[in-house]
Amino acid sequence: xxxxxxxxxxxxxxxxxxxxxxxxxxxxxxxxxxxxxxxxxxxxxxxxxxxxxxxxxxxxxxxxxxxxxxxxxxxxxxxxxxxxxxxxxxxxxxxxxxxxxxxxxxxxxxxxxxxxxxxxxxxxxxxxxxxxxxxxxxxxxxxxxxxxxxxxxxxxxxxxxxxxxxxxx
Numbered sequence: 765x766x767x768x769x770x771x772x773x774x775x776x777x778x779x780x781x782x783x784x785x786x787x788x789x790x791x792x793x794x795x796x797x798x799x800x801x802x803x804x805x806x807x808x809x810x811x812x813x814x815x816x817x818x819x820x821x822x823x824x825x826x827x828x829x830x831x832x833x834x835x836x837x838x839x840x841x842x843x844x845x846x847x848x849x850x851x852x853x854x855x856x857x858x859x860x861x862x863x864x865x866x867x868x869x870x871x872x873x874x875x876x877x878x879x880x881x882x883x884x885x886x887x888x889x890x891x892x893x894x895x896x897x898x899x900x901x902x903x904x905x906x907x908x909x910x911x912x913x914x915x916x917x918x919x920x921x922x923x924x925x926x927x928x929x930x931x932x933x
Contacts, residue, residue, distance in 0.1 A: 765790060768932070772806050774799075787932050797822050797917020800925065807931045816855065817846020818924040822917040838862030846924075 765787055769779050778799050782790050794800055801822065804815055820842030830836050841858030844850040 765932075768807075772803070774803070778802075787930075788927070791922070791927050791930070794918050794921075795911075796914045797919075797921045798914070800918055800921035803932075804921070804925050804930065808929070811929070812852075813846055813848065814925060814929065815846075816842050818921050820844075820846055821920045821924055825913055825916055825920070832862075832865035834858075834861040834865035 765782055765785060766779070769782055774782075778796075781794075785793070791800075801815065801819060804811075804818070808815065820839055823839045823842060827836060827839060830839075838858045838861065841850060841855050845852065845855040
């Protein structure tokens with residue numbers, strides 16, 4: 765796994781965390797959904813439908829932070845595409861609309877939640893709130909929320925991307 769992560773250009777933090785762990789250990793204990801999504805995309809490049817399903821469910825964890833209906837529809841479209849209920853063209857249209865929503869409300873970090881980037885909206889919103897308040901407690905709460913969401917999205921990835929479908933041996 766160490767060689768694979770180096771070959772794929774995994775970030776330093778991920779490589780250090782993975783260390784000498786086996787693939788099964790990494791899969792079962794990874795605490796970050798974004799790392800699992802990143803790795804799945806690189807090792808299963810032809811499985812867009814399953815990846816999008818997992819991304820949609822990860823994005824759904826921050827649905828309550830989304831203020832623009834286009835962002836919410838993009839999350840729903842990602843899940844629907846992952847379930848085979850809509851076409852790639854319909855998914856792309858929803859994603860483009862969500863991107864436009866986030867661009868038109870750049871100051872509202874929680875709206876930066878297109879199907880491709882929604883898993884990060886919770887982190888951005890939490891840090892934005894902490895920075896705005898300039899409060900150490902708010903920063904602590906934001907960090908805790910970030911870590912909680914990372915673990916939640918890792919668990920979601922394990923649910924929708926079972927180890928048997930990965931192209932890693």
